[in-house]
Amino acid sequence: MSDVLGARTAPVLEVAARAAARAERRMLIDGELRAAADGAEFDNIAPATGQVLGGTAAATAADMDRAIGAARRAFDDTDWPRNRALRARCLEQLQTALEGEKTELGEELIAEAGCPAMTLTNAQVDWPLAEALRYPLRLIDEFAWERVLPGGGLFGERNVRTVVQEPVGVVAAICPSNFPVEVVLNKIGPALAAGNTVVLKPDPNTPWNATRLGRLIAERTDFPPGVLNVVTTPSNEVAGLLATDPRVDLISFTGSTAVGKHLVRTAADTMKRTFLELGGKSALIVLDDADPMAAIRSAIGVCVHAGQACAATSRMLVPRHLVDEITAQVAAAYGAVPPADPALPDTLVGPLISAAQQRRVLDAVERGVRDGARLVTGGGIPDDIAPHLRDGFFVRPAVFACADNTLPIARDEIFGPVLVIIPHDGDDDAVRLANDSDYGLAGAVLSSSPERGMAVARRVRTGAIGVNGGMFYGADAPFGGVKQSGLGRQCGLEGFQQYLETKTIGTRSPRPR
Structure with a gap:
C-alpha cells in the first residue's frame, strides 16, 4: 500500500509525515508482532486532511481467535495472575517506555x-501518562487482597473464613477514537495490575497508538506472551468475536450507547461481565448568581476537540431572564474559535474523526433547524479553511437556542461541536431539566455560592459532576454513568475492583488435643 501525504507545506502535514514514517502497523499476538493472517491492511485516514496516512494490519477471525487463545493460556497456565512482583515490574517498564516516546505518541x-x-498537555497524553499506570501500580502493593472474617460464623471459632480478591480472567478492552491513549491506559492499567490478561481492540480510526503500545510491550518489557494482545480490525464481525467467545470473561467497553446495548445482549449467552462507559448529553447548569463570564468560558468546552467527548456539557441551562444575553455572548465566542489545523498550538477546534461522523453532525444540525430550534451560529462546513484542510472532516461550532427540552437536538448525543441553550426558572427547574434525559454521565454547576452549587449537584442524576470548574477526573477517581450512560466505573478503587472476582474460603482448624 502506498502512502499519500501530499506536499509538506502545513504543520499537520509535517506531523502526519513523521507519524507515518514511525508507525507500527503490526499487531501484537501471543508476544509476537505480526501482520494479519492473510496479509490484509486497512487505511488509517488523517481526519484533518482526509488523506491516507498508511496501512494497519486488518485482523481476520483466525487472528482474533489466536489472540483470545493466547490470553486464555497466559491466564490459565502462567503465574501472571498470582505474581504481583512480575506485574509491577512489567507495568513500570511500560511506563518508562511510553515516557520515552511521548513526543512521537503526541504527534x-x-x-x-x-x-x-x-489537548496533548491534558487528557490526550500528559494526564494518562502521569497516573493511568502509576495508580494501579500502587494498588498492587496497597490493595487489600484478602480479609479474614471475625469469629467463625455459624460453625464456631474453629471455622475460619477468608475473603480473597482474584482477577476475573481474560478481559476484552474495546476502546474509542476520541481519547484513545487515555482510555486504553485507564483500561489496561487496572486490568493488568489486578492480574488479568487482555485483548485490546482499538478503534479502527485510531489504531497506531495501540500498535505502538504493542511494540513497546514486545521490545521493552518482560510481559509474558499472551498477557496483552493488540488486535486491529475494521470488521465488526471480527471484533464481535470478543463478545461471543466463551474464553473471554469480561468486556470493558467505551463508546456509543447503541453499541454498548448490543454488547450486553451478545455477551449474555456466555454470561460475561460487562463494563460500559457510554454516551452523554450532560448539562451545564448556570444558576442566577453565577459569573456570566465563567458561564461563557465553560460553554466553550464543547468546542474542544470538535466536541468529541462523552462528558461534554452540550446542554447549557440558563436562567430565563439571562438567556438572550448569554446566548448572544456564547454565539460570539463560538464564532471566535473557527476550525483550524490541529497541529497549530492555538487551535481549539480540530476535525471530526471521520467523514461519517461529519455527516452525522451536519444531519443533526439540519434536523434541529427543521424541528424548530433556532440555530444562532455555525453548524456548516467551513468555507474559509486553509487549502490543505479542505478535504478534512470539519464542522463550524454551532449554538442552538431551544426552549423545548423534548426535541432531539436537546436529547440526542451528537458527539460534535454543538451546544443547545435551554432556559430554566430557578434551581428546582434546572435540576428537573438536567435529569430529564436518557443519559447521566457528567455535568457542571456554576454558582457564586459553593454551598448552593453543591446542593444542586447532589440532586443531579449523573456519574460525575463539577461545581464551579471543579475537576472530577483522575486515575484515582471513579468515572462512569447512570441510566443509558453505562454500567460500572472506570478508574479509582471502584474501577480496579471491577476487574476482580471475590472468593470466600472456609477452613476448619484441627480440634485441640
Missing part, C-alpha cells in the same frame, strides 16, 4: 485522531 494522535495539539 501520532494529532495525525490519526485529529486532536488539537493543546
Whole structure:
C-alpha cells in the first residue's frame, strides 16, 4: 500500500509525515508482532486532511481467535495472575517506555485522531501518562487482597473464613477514537495490575497508538506472551468475536450507547461481565448568581476537540431572564474559535474523526433547524479553511437556542461541536431539566455560592459532576454513568475492583488435643 501525504507545506502535514514514517502497523499476538493472517491492511485516514496516512494490519477471525487463545493460556497456565512482583515490574517498564516516546505518541494522535495539539498537555497524553499506570501500580502493593472474617460464623471459632480478591480472567478492552491513549491506559492499567490478561481492540480510526503500545510491550518489557494482545480490525464481525467467545470473561467497553446495548445482549449467552462507559448529553447548569463570564468560558468546552467527548456539557441551562444575553455572548465566542489545523498550538477546534461522523453532525444540525430550534451560529462546513484542510472532516461550532427540552437536538448525543441553550426558572427547574434525559454521565454547576452549587449537584442524576470548574477526573477517581450512560466505573478503587472476582474460603482448624 502506498502512502499519500501530499506536499509538506502545513504543520499537520509535517506531523502526519513523521507519524507515518514511525508507525507500527503490526499487531501484537501471543508476544509476537505480526501482520494479519492473510496479509490484509486497512487505511488509517488523517481526519484533518482526509488523506491516507498508511496501512494497519486488518485482523481476520483466525487472528482474533489466536489472540483470545493466547490470553486464555497466559491466564490459565502462567503465574501472571498470582505474581504481583512480575506485574509491577512489567507495568513500570511500560511506563518508562511510553515516557520515552511521548513526543512521537503526541504527534501520532494529532495525525490519526485529529486532536488539537493543546489537548496533548491534558487528557490526550500528559494526564494518562502521569497516573493511568502509576495508580494501579500502587494498588498492587496497597490493595487489600484478602480479609479474614471475625469469629467463625455459624460453625464456631474453629471455622475460619477468608475473603480473597482474584482477577476475573481474560478481559476484552474495546476502546474509542476520541481519547484513545487515555482510555486504553485507564483500561489496561487496572486490568493488568489486578492480574488479568487482555485483548485490546482499538478503534479502527485510531489504531497506531495501540500498535505502538504493542511494540513497546514486545521490545521493552518482560510481559509474558499472551498477557496483552493488540488486535486491529475494521470488521465488526471480527471484533464481535470478543463478545461471543466463551474464553473471554469480561468486556470493558467505551463508546456509543447503541453499541454498548448490543454488547450486553451478545455477551449474555456466555454470561460475561460487562463494563460500559457510554454516551452523554450532560448539562451545564448556570444558576442566577453565577459569573456570566465563567458561564461563557465553560460553554466553550464543547468546542474542544470538535466536541468529541462523552462528558461534554452540550446542554447549557440558563436562567430565563439571562438567556438572550448569554446566548448572544456564547454565539460570539463560538464564532471566535473557527476550525483550524490541529497541529497549530492555538487551535481549539480540530476535525471530526471521520467523514461519517461529519455527516452525522451536519444531519443533526439540519434536523434541529427543521424541528424548530433556532440555530444562532455555525453548524456548516467551513468555507474559509486553509487549502490543505479542505478535504478534512470539519464542522463550524454551532449554538442552538431551544426552549423545548423534548426535541432531539436537546436529547440526542451528537458527539460534535454543538451546544443547545435551554432556559430554566430557578434551581428546582434546572435540576428537573438536567435529569430529564436518557443519559447521566457528567455535568457542571456554576454558582457564586459553593454551598448552593453543591446542593444542586447532589440532586443531579449523573456519574460525575463539577461545581464551579471543579475537576472530577483522575486515575484515582471513579468515572462512569447512570441510566443509558453505562454500567460500572472506570478508574479509582471502584474501577480496579471491577476487574476482580471475590472468593470466600472456609477452613476448619484441627480440634485441640
